[in-house]
Amino acid sequence: SQKIEQNSEALNIQEGKTATLTCNYTNYSPAYLQWYRQDPGRGPVFLLLIRENEKEKRKERLKVTFDTTLKQSLFHITASQPADSATYLCALASGGGNKLTFGTGTQLKVEL
Amino acid sequence: DVKVTQSSRYLVKRTGEKVFLECVQDMDHENMFWYRQDPGLGLRLIYFSYDVKMKEKGDIPEGYSVSREKKERFSLILESASTNQTSMYLCASSAPVELTDTQYFGPGTRLTVL
Known part of the structure; x- marks a missing residue:
């Protein structure tokens, strides 16, 4: 069956560092993949889309790769x-x- | 900007009550979706609609029904609320013309069934 996996453990990093989040999938052949941001108690907000023929996509401080x-x-x-x-x-x-x-999402906490 | 609004941010109902959750979008999108979100389970699709009066079951339709009488409005109905329907309910819309399935979400309704 199709499955999308994201690390369920929260990622804690220091301000100024690069955060890297992972999304793995099985039994899909997606034409594209999307990333959303969700704040507590709010609906998800679309951030970026990357197509299967794109290796990398950037938007300001965000970068997505797709293998x-x-x-x-x-x-x-x-x-x-x-x-x-x-x-x-x-x-x-x-x-x-x-x-x-x-996916179930990964919580990111950026600390001062 | 696409705007998706939901009728209530917080709702408290009693077991057995009929509950209506309403969603309105202002961008003339054909597709509308209802999800519920629970800790550890992520977003699960309840129902979706491609057009007025069209509806299809998602992954967890049991205990729910929907109505789409106008293009901009998609209602989720809990015929007889139960405690296991306590959850965050999210509505979303998308436009097929975009060819990317990008979904625009409302702020969510936190429903508690006592």
Whole structure:
């Protein structure tokens, strides 16, 4: 069956360091992969999309890589700030019909 | 900017009550979705709709129904609320024309069933 895995343990890093979050998937052949940010008690917010033919995508301090051979995406936040503290979800299209399946998310805490 | 609104941020109901959760989007999106989110389980799809009066079951439809009479509005109905339906409910919308399935979420409704 299709599965998306994100590290369920929170990631704690110091301000200014680069945070790297991992999304692994099995039994998918996605045309693209998306990353969302979710703050406590709020709905997820779309951040970035990367297509299968793109190795890397950047947006300001964010960078996403996509390795379809390893079936893995890495999400990097450079020069991290306390305001980056949130849960980050990856999502893949599933079953057609514009549906997405979301990973359970990884909580990032950036400390001063 | 896409705006998705949900009728309540917090809701407390009693077991057996009929509960209506409403979602409205202002970007003329064809697709609308209802999820519930629980710790450790992530977002789980309850129902989705491709168009007015169209609906399809998601992964966990039991105990829920939906209604979409107008394009901008998608309602989730708990026919007889139970304590195991205590959860965060999230509505989302997307536009097929974007070809990327990017979803825009509302702020969520925290439902507690006593």
